[in-house]
Amino acid sequence: MSLAGETSAVRTAARADAPPLLDVAALRKYFPVRDVWQRQVGWLKALDDVSLFVRKGEILGIVGESGCGKSTLGKTIMGIHPATDGKIVFEGNDITKLRPDKSRALRRRLQYSYQDPGASLDPRWKIRRSLHEPLVIHTELSADAREKRVRAIMRSVGLPETHLDLYPHEISGGQQRRVGLARILTLQPTLVILDEPTSGLDVSVQATVLNLFLDLKKEFGLTYMFISHDLSVVRMICDRVAVMYLGKIVEMGAIESIFSAPKHPYTQSLLAAIPQIGGRKVTDDFWLEGEPPDPTNLPSGCRFRTRCPLAESRCAQSEPPLIEKRPHHADACWLSA
Amino acid sequence: MSDRLLAVDDLTVSFSSDAGRVQVLDHVTFAMSRGEIVGLVGESGSGKTTLARAILGILPANAAHIESGGIRFEGEDLLQADPADIATRVRGRTITFVPQDPFTSFNPVFTIGSQIMELMKWKSPLAPPSSGLSRYARTRRKADRVKVIELLKTVQLPDPEAMLAKYPHEVSGGQRQRLMIAMALMTDPKLIIADEPTTALDVTIQAQILKLLRQLTRERGVSVLFTTHDLGAAHEICDRICVLYAGQEVETAPAGRFFAHPSHPYTRSLLDSLPSREHGIRGIRGEIPALVNPPAGCRFHPRCDRATGECSALRPSETAVGDLHTLRCYHPLSQPEPASAAS
Ligand SMILES: Nc1ncnc2c1ncn2[C@@H]1O[C@H](COP(=O)(O)OP(=O)(O)OP(=O)(O)O)[C@@H](O)[C@H]1O
Ligand SMILES: Nc1ncnc2c1ncn2[C@@H]1O[C@H](COP(=O)(O)OP(=O)(O)OP(=O)(O)O)[C@@H](O)[C@H]1O
Ligand SMILES: [Mg+2]
Ligand SMILES: [Mg+2]
Numbered sequence: 001m002s003l004a005g006e007t008s009a010v011r012t013a014a015r016a017d018a019p020p021l022l023d024v025a026a027l028r029k030y031f032p033v034r035d036v037w038q039r040q041v042g043w044l045k046a047l048d049d050v051s052l053f054v055r056k057g058e059i060l061g062i063v064g065e066s067g068c069g070k071s072t073l074g075k076t077i078m079g080i081h082p083a084t085d086g087k088i089v090f091e092g093n094d095i096t097k098l099r100p101d102k103s104r105a106l107r108r109r110l111q112y113s114y115q116d117p118g119a120s121l122d123p124r125w126k127i128r129r130s131l132h133e134p135l136v137i138h139t140e141l142s143a144d145a146r147e148k149r150v151r152a153i154m155r156s157v158g159l160p161e162t163h164l165d166l167y168p169h170e171i172s173g174g175q176q177r178r179v180g181l182a183r184i185l186t187l188q189p190t191l192v193i194l195d196e197p198t199s200g201l202d203v204s205v206q207a208t209v210l211n212l213f214l215d216l217k218k219e220f221g222l223t224y225m226f227i228s229h230d231l232s233v234v235r236m237i238c239d240r241v242a243v244m245y246l247g248k249i250v251e252m253g254a255i256e257s258i259f260s261a262p263k264h265p266y267t268q269s270l271l272a273a274i275p276q277i278g279g280r281k282v283t284d285d286f287w288l289e290g291e292p293p294d295p296t297n298l299p300s301g302c303r304f305r306t307r308c309p310l311a312e313s314r315c316a317q318s319e320p321p322l323i324e325k326r327p328h329h330a331d332a333c334w335l336s337a
Numbered sequence: 338m339s340d341r342l343l344a345v346d347d348l349t350v351s352f353s354s355d356a357g358r359v360q361v362l363d364h365v366t367f368a369m370s371r372g373e374i375v376g377l378v379g380e381s382g383s384g385k386t387t388l389a390r391a392i393l394g395i396l397p398a399n400a401a402h403i404e405s406g407g408i409r410f411e412g413e414d415l416l417q418a419d420p421a422d423i424a425t426r427v428r429g430r431t432i433t434f435v436p437q438d439p440f441t442s443f444n445p446v447f448t449i450g451s452q453i454m455e456l457m458k459w460k461s462p463l464a465p466p467s468s469g470l471s472r473y474a475r476t477r478r479k480a481d482r483v484k485v486i487e488l489l490k491t492v493q494l495p496d497p498e499a500m501l502a503k504y505p506h507e508v509s510g511g512q513r514q515r516l517m518i519a520m521a522l523m524t525d526p527k528l529i530i531a532d533e534p535t536t537a538l539d540v541t542i543q544a545q546i547l548k549l550l551r552q553l554t555r556e557r558g559v560s561v562l563f564t565t566h567d568l569g570a571a572h573e574i575c576d577r578i579c580v581l582y583a584g585q586e587v588e589t590a591p592a593g594r595f596f597a598h599p600s601h602p603y604t605r606s607l608l609d610s611l612p613s614r615e616h617g618i619r620g621i622r623g624e625i626p627a628l629v630n631p632p633a634g635c636r637f638h639p640r641c642d643r644a645t646g647e648c649s650a651l652r653p654s655e656t657a658v659g660d661l662h663t664l665r666c667y668h669p670l671s672q673p674e675p676a677s678a679a680s
Contacts, residue, residue, distance in 0.1 A: 036450065036502050065539050066511025067495070115510045115537070116438075160627060162356045170354050170400075174381030174566075196510065199536040200437070202380045202566035203610045204621045229511075229539040273540035275569030277611070278596055282540075283548040283573050294496040 019092060020053035021191055021223050022077070022110075027051070027086035029069070029076045033296045044296045046072040048247035050086070051322075054191065054223055061234040061255070062227045063270065064244030065292060070227045071115055073244075074193040077225075078112035090191070108138050111184045115195040115227075120180045121168040127179055128164040134187050153182045158208045174201050181209065185216065193225040198233060210237060231274050235259050240328075243267045246295055246303045249322055253329035263329070263336040265308050302334065310335055342528060342560050343369040343392070348406030350384075350391055359628040361387045363584040363636070364405070366655065369528070372558040374551065376571040376592070378607070379581035380625055385564045386437055388581070389530045392562070393434055394423055410528070429460050433521040435514075437532040437564070442517055443505035449516060450501030453523075457481040462525045488519040493545055510537040518546060522553070529553075532564045547574045568611060572596060577661060580604050583626055583636040585652065590662040600658055600669040603637045635665070643668040 029047040032040045046069045054060045062070050075081045077088055079098060088096045090110055098106070114120050121130050131150045135141055141149065151161055157178040168176055177200060184192060194213075198206045210233065216222050228234050234241060235255060242252040243264065251264040262268045273282050293299055293306050302320050305311040315334055324330040325337070350362040361384045369375050377385050390396045392408055394415060408415045410432065415423060436442045443452055458464070458473045461481045489497035492515040505513065514537040521529050531550070535543040551574045553559045565571050571578055572592065579589040580603065588601040599605050606621045623640035626632055634652050638644040645668065653665045 031507070033499055034502050036498075038502065063539070066515070066537065066542050067509045071509060162627070162629075165355050169397075170352070172382045172386065196537065200533055200566065203568075203607070204625075205381050206566075207610065207619050229537075229543075231540060270539065270541055273544045275540070275544075275567075275573050277569055277572045277608075281573055282544045283551060292493065292495050294499075296496060296499065 021056045021091060022054040022225075023087075023089040024053065024077065025051050025087045025089075027073070027076060027088065028084045029072050029081055030084045042296050045247045045298070046295070047076060047084075050244075050247070050249055052242055052249065052252065054225060056190075056223055057217070057221055058239040059217070059224045059226050059237055061238035061241035062225060062244065063229060063231060063234055063241060065246075065270075066229070067292065067295070068244045069247045070244060071195055074112050074195050074225065074227055078110065078193060079107070080112065108187055109190040110193075111187060111189040111191070112193045113180060113184050113195055113197060115199075120183055121176060123168050125167070126164065127166055127168070127171070130168075130179065131164070131183055131186060134183060138187055149186055150182075153186050156212055157182045157185075158205065174205050177201060178205065178209065181212075188220065189222070190220075191223045191225070193227070195227045196229070197226070198228065198230060206233070213237070231259075231271065243270065246293065246298065248303065248332070250304065250333070251329075251331040252322065253324075257326070257329045261329075263325070263331040264304075264333045265310055265335075266304050267331075302332075340370045340372075341368055342371045342373075342411060343562075344407075344409045345388070345392065346407045346409070348388070348391060348408065349404040350387055350396065351402050351404055352400050353402070354400065357629040360404075360631060361584050361628060362391070363631070364652070365581070365584070365586050367579055367586055367589065369560050369562060371527075371560055372554050373576050374554055374561045374563055374574050376575035376578040377562060377564045377581060378566065378568065378571060378578060380607075380621070381566070382583075382625055382628075383581045384584040385581055386532055387584075389434070389532050389562065389564055392530060393428055393432060394420065395428070395434075425459075429456070430524050431526055432528045432530065433524055433526040435517050435521045435529065435531040435534040437536075443513070445505050447504075448501065449503055449505060449508070453485055453501065453516075453520060454478070454482065456520060457485065457523060460524045485519075485523065488522055489516070491522075491549060492516075492519045493542055494519070511539065511542060514538060515542070515546070525557075526559065528560045528562065530562045530564075533566070534563070535565075535567070535570055543570065544573070550574060568596075568608070580607065583628060583631060585636050585665070587635075587637065587666065588662075588664050591660070594659060594662055600662070600664050601666050602641050602643050602668070602670065605670060606640075635667075 027047055027050045030043040030045050033042040033044050035041050050073060062073065064070055072081065076083050083096055087094060093106065095106065132146050135146045154161055154164065159175060159178055163171060181197065198209060201209060213224065226238055238255050240253060241255050241258055242249045245266045251258060251267045258267065262271055275282050299306050301316040301318055305315040320332045320334045322330050322332040345365060345367045348362055348365045351358055351360045365388060379385055403416065443449065463477050463480060486497045489500060494500055494512060494515055514534065518534055535546060538546060547570060550561050554561060563575060575592045577589060577591050578595040580587050580601065582603050588604050599608060610619060610621045626636060626639065632639050632649065634649045638648040647667050653667050655663050655665050658664050
């Protein structure tokens, strides 16, 4: 059985002259599916023909339903999961087949911040050691210079220096997350894949952290891939956004165009579900009914059609490609004009 | 209130660590009724998880000290009761918990299914109340499994059977969070303490989960203590909202009044700090105080522009400013006219 189906590497916005910092083409990541006896019974297509690029200095948002493959995308680009098929080019180098332990310098400039704030912190280490560790591995800094950088980063993520002497379980969830961010920032990367970097942070800390991202971007010309389900934050800080549904990008383009005039019915339902304080309650009249389909057993044709209020018979026949139907705005729907 | 389910009274909790002794909850008083959804909001580090853990009786025994206060659940003082009895009868059964960090809550070396079935063996509603026996009768196991699959579907997890065969690292963040929510529902609890239960969920699934929680309260009289930073989510389902600041509860109000007419200056700044298209991303002026040496009196006074000498001398006592609306502040924001006069 051939894992990879046919490929449709369609680009959205016209490319700037400079080659993109990151270029992902027809990326696939399939996981084996097992039954209770741990026998393999099929494949789960967590990423199914995903193509996108990120320009230097921009922020690309990635949004979509829980389980649609956002973290898998980040981890596969980072090399944490080997790609099943497709190509990943970072700073002009094909890194698809590079193991993470190879080419440390390249990997240092590409960083993935885990969705799980605890994952990057060793529970047996005090915060100080967790922050020194990456500097020990990746840099030649002296102990004093490391300590200086660690303290500066702690300050910039808004944590008191006394926290350096605490263990991860002694600080609150939001504080752990900020330590996780501090850990990545100490390495001064060029592209950072932020996986839900503000989830679980209160508005104040969120503001601090987001402003920190923007400051670092300005100061060091950082570029971000910003995976988030907080759509109001995405709208505020991203230049472009890709909307994913079950392993595929269903809509992608300039942020304002997508938020003000979403074309794909899935994007429309997503935007309609944002709670509005003081306004109507989403839970009273939310229309996206039904369960998300089983990703190991996808519907024929468009994978959203089983929940789509507009679905017609042709939607079941073949899968709509992602096409740029208006400037800087592509969608994958047979019915969108 | 006749229908009172939970009453936390004058609870003070402190932690010792290398950085010193910190008073994380400072004489907190708060109550919940049956069938009610109460939101617990406040900045990071304000003590929300500590309060949730205190109610559940899972504060770290070596570091945490309960210095004063009581916690009554269905009239029983949980702090005075026999801990072993609470562990089998109440915790994980009549009071369940959705932990804040869904990542560390599963053991990485066992499949999700075996961990859920182990929980059901001891805590399922079909389990005999206090059996010390380690047998898991086949018929009960079967019935429990049907219920488990049912619940995984309810929380919108696709292909529940396959989900049970997976290891924790093989599911997405939001899937893990939904597994935790499903596990908290499995024992037919009376009180669900949900600590930031939707942080890893997109808005569409969040809407469905919130709807489910509300349905449970309406149909089965379950109560939910809903800890969150997300005021939008609180707006969706909470009946009442309680604001915690640096370990002190400062205002408790019905959700409508909370958003429309907040009385405490801190509540006001919390609402003003919401990101908006006009104002962008802004926080609350100043920093949350270090709890090692917290400000005296009302802990918010160093950040409050209404503060006077009185605020740093003595913490204000609780006053009622409306139906179910209580406040601890010497200088509350002016109250609007009663609703009847307004329209
Ligand atoms: N190591 C793995 N083995 C098997 N299946 C996996 C593995 N990692 C992820 N999956 C599955 O792949 C799909 C995509 O997961 P992923 O973590 O990328 O989702 P996500 O979009 O990040 O979701 P969330 O918003 O909930 O974090 C899910 O159905 C998940 O169960
Ligand atoms: N085991 C512990 N030892 C020492 N200090 C602790 C411990 N657990 C929590 N703390 C401290 O108690 C305070 C309150 O923590 P808690 O986790 O209750 O906050 P929270 O309101 O839930 O925050 P978040 O919204 O970030 O989850 C924090 O300042 C934290 O550092
Ligand atoms: Mg994820
Ligand atoms: Mg917490």
